[in-house]
Amino acid sequence: MSARSQSPSEVVVSPHVSVLLEEAVAALAIKPNGIYVDGTFGRGGHSRKILEQLGADGRLLGLDRDLAAVSAARSIQDPRFSIHHHHFSELGEVLRAQDIQQVDGVLLDLGISSPQIDEGERGFSFRFDGPLDMRMDQSRGQTAAEFLAEASEQQLTGVIKEYGEERFAKQVARAIVAARTGGDALTTTGQLAKVVAGAIPKVEPGQDPATRTFQALRIFLNQELEELSLVLPQCLDALAPGGRLAVISFHSLEDRIVKRFVRSEQDRDDLPANFPVLAKDLPQPRMMAVGKPIKPSAAEIKRNPRSRSAVLRVAERTEVA
Template identity: 45%
Template sequence: MHESVLMREVVDLLVVKQGGTYIDGTLGNGGHTRAIIERAGAKSFVMALDRDELALERAGKVLDVFRNQVCLVHGNFSEMAEVARSKGINTVDGVLLDLGVSSEQLDEGCRGFSFMRDGPLDMRMDQQGNDMTAADLVNGLGENELCEILIEFGEEKMARRVVKAIAREREIEPIRTTGRLAGIVERAMGGRRGRVHPATKTFQALRIKVNDELGSLKKGLEGGLSLLGMEGRMAVISFHSLEDRIVKRFFAGHSGKWESLQGGGAEWVGEKPRMQICTKKPIEASIAEMDRNPRARSAKLRVAEKSEMM
C-alpha cells in the first residue's frame, strides 16, 4: 500500500482529543482514515468518502479491522454535508481533504491519469457517475476553448503551441491514449528539460476539468465548515497552486483580522470570524518523506479551527 502524504502532521493537527467524529473526504488507500482512528481511539468514528469505487474496495479491506468505527461512502466530498446529515451526523470534530490524484490511480494506466503509463485517455475519478472523458475534451473542443482550459487549470504558458499540435494530430486520427497525447505535448514543447515532464500541466488541466476539481473543492470547504463543531478542525492537503490558493483564501476569508485605528484601538476587518488559522504557513513534507514518497514533494497542508470571535 502506498504511503499517505504528511500522515504524522495530519493526525497531530487534526486529532486533538480522544474519541470524536471525523470525515475523510478523500479516502484513497485508507491510510489517513486508519491513522485518525488509531490516534483518536476506540470511541472515534470516521465517515470516509471517495468517488473512486476501486479505492473504496481496496480501502475497505485495509480498514476491515475497524469496521465498527468506519462508514465508507461512494461519493464526492463536495456532497459531504448532505451525506453526513442523511446518516444522522450533524456535527463533526474534524474534516480532512487530501486533494489530487492518488498514487494507485497513477499506477493504473487504464485509468488514464498518467503520462508515464499508456492507457485510454479517460481521467475520470468516478467512472460510473461521470460521462465526460479527457478524450472527449481533446478531440471535441475548439482550439480556443481547449487553450483556455490549459491556461486556467494548468497554468500552461505554452498552451497555444500545445493546442496547435493537438489540433494537427487529431485531424489525422482522434487522440485516444495517454501515451499519444503525452508524446504530442512533449514534441510541441521541444522535448524534455529537467525533472518535470512537459505534459504535466496539460494532464493536470484536463483532469481538473473532467472532474470539476476546483468546483468540488469550493463546495467541499463550505460543506466541511458547516459540519464542524466548535473547536473542530479542517485539514487540507493541496498539490498545486490553484488548489492551495482556494484553500488559503477560504481560511483567510473566514478568519478576518484586526486593524489598528489612528489614535489608538483597533477594529475588525471582514466578516465575523468562524475559523482560526492553525498553520501560518503551509506545512510541507520532510526531505526524508519526499525521498520515500515522491508524491509528497508538492504537498502543502493547511489547517484551521472553527472558533468564535474573541
C-alpha cells in the same frame, strides 16, 4: 461504535504512501469520542491512523469518488468506520443522511493518489500507454478522449493554460486539433503525449513536456478546483466549535483556494480602517488558521518524492455561529 472489533495491528496495510501522515492526523487533535471525516479516503492511510487514535465511541466517515478506493475501504472491518461513494463536495448531503449535525474534524488530501497514477488503464499518466480516461469517478462524467474529440482550439487553450499553467498552451491546443483533423484520434495516453511533445519547443530540465497538459486535463475533467471551492464552506458549517480542518494540497491553484478561504473567514472585517464602528460590533471570525503551513521533511521527500510539493494548512472553527 466499538474499538474492540479491530486493533491497529489487525488493520490491513496499504502499499500507498500517505503524504504528511503523522502531521495531518496530529493537526486534527483527535478526541477519542469525536466524529471525523476523511474526505479523500484513497487507500486509507490517514483513515487508519485516525482509527488508531479513536476510542470506543469515536466515529470516522470516509468519502471517495473513486470506486477502487471505495472497494479498498471495505477491507476495514471496524464498526466505527463507514465508507461512502461520494464526491467530497457532497459532504453536507452525506452528513445529513447519517443524521450527523456536527463533526470534530475534516481531512482533505487533494489531488491524485499513487494507485491512480500507477494504474495505466486509468489514463492519468503518460508513463503507460493506456486509454485516455482520467476520471476519478469512472461511474460518471466525460473521459479525456471524449473531451479532446470535441473541444474547440480556444477551449483547449483555456483549459491547458488555466489548469496546467502551460505557457505553450496555444501551441499544444493547435497540435491536438490538427491531429484529430488529420484523422488521428487521440484515444491513448501515448498518442496524446506524443502530440504534446511535438508542440512544445522547450521544457524545464527533468520535466516531461506532457506533464502540464495531463495535469490540466485531469483537473478540468474532475472539476477539482470547483469541488474544493464547494466543500470548504460545507466543512466550516459542519465543524463543531474547536473542530479542525486539515487540507493537504499539491499545487498552487489548490493551495491558493484554501488559503483565501481561511483568510476570508478569519478576516471578516473588510471595512475601511477609520470606519466609525466599535470593535465588538465588527463581524467576528468563524475560523482561525492554526500555525504556519506545513511541508514534508527532507526525509519524507527522499522516501516519497511525490510528496515534495505538498502543503498542509490547518484551521480551527471558532465559537462564533
